[in-house]
Amino acid sequence: MVYDVKVYVTWKEGVLDPQGAAVTSSLNKLGFDGVEDVRISKMITLKVEATENVEEKVTAMCEKLLANPVIEDYTFEIEEAVRT
Amino acid sequence: MVYDVKVYVTWKEGVLDPQGAAVTSSLNKLGFDGVEDVRISKMITLKVEATENVEEKVTAMCEKLLANPVIEDYTFEIEEAVRT
Numbered sequence: 027m028v029y030d031v032k033v034y035v036t037w038k039e040g041v042l043d044p045q046g047a048a049v050t051s052s053l054n055k056l057g058f059d060g061v062e063d064v065r066i067s068k069m070i071t072l073k074v075e076a077t078e079n080v081e082e083k084v085t086a087m088c089e090k091l092l093a094n095p096v097i098e099d100y101t102f103e104i105e106e107a108v109r110t
Numbered sequence: 111m112v113y114d115v116k117v118y119v120t121w122k123e124g125v126l127d128p129q130g131a132a133v134t135s136s137l138n139k140l141g142f143d144g145v146e147d148v149r150i151s152k153m154i155t156l157k158v159e160a161t162e163n164v165e166e167k168v169t170a171m172c173e174k175l176l177a178n179p180v181i182e183d184y185t186f187e188i189e190e191a192v193r194t
Contacts, residue, residue: 034153049154049175058171060159068135069153075144087142091133104179 028107029074035093036067055093073107080104082110112191113158114167119177119184131134157191164188 037043039097050064050075057071070092076083121127127149134148152180160167168186177184 036153037157050154050156052175053171056171056174058158058167061171062157062159064154064156067153067155069120069151070130070148072121072134072148073146074142075146083142084151087137087140089144090140091136 027076027080029076029080029104030107031072031074031102031104032081033070033072033084033088033092033100034067035088035098037065037071038097038099041097044096051052111160111164112186113157113160113164114191115158115164115186115188116125117154117156117168117172117176117184117186118151119182121149122183124180125181158188177183 045066046064049066050061053061053064058085074080074083082106088100088102089095129150130148133150134145137145144191145158158164165188168188172184172186173179
């Protein structure tokens, strides 16, 4: 069975996101007032073929490679891939 | 009114994503078989204060700064921020 997986890797609260701060400042300079708290996170999409335990497999991938659990949180969504 | 906005900036189909290719290869080397088509996209979260036309404002931000419309697609979700 093939699954479409989306992993969202976000900064933990309190971790500085310099890229987000730069984007906040740029948006304000471009004339977009009232924009705050820009945070740039990663969305990782992938296809995973698995017969069972796909959640465990994705969790292991997040812990080992996709996220840095010291400073990042992750969540994911798994759904069966549509056959084409 | 303050809105919580999530912008998803993804590569257009056909655009090479070298970072995704590297992650695919690393996952395979780590022993995760059956992983394919890894694509690394951006999820940008921000707070926007607006009295009206918040969709238009966010679209303009995407076109002007957040996405590169030549090689990237964007979608966004807007919801009213929960007051705390």
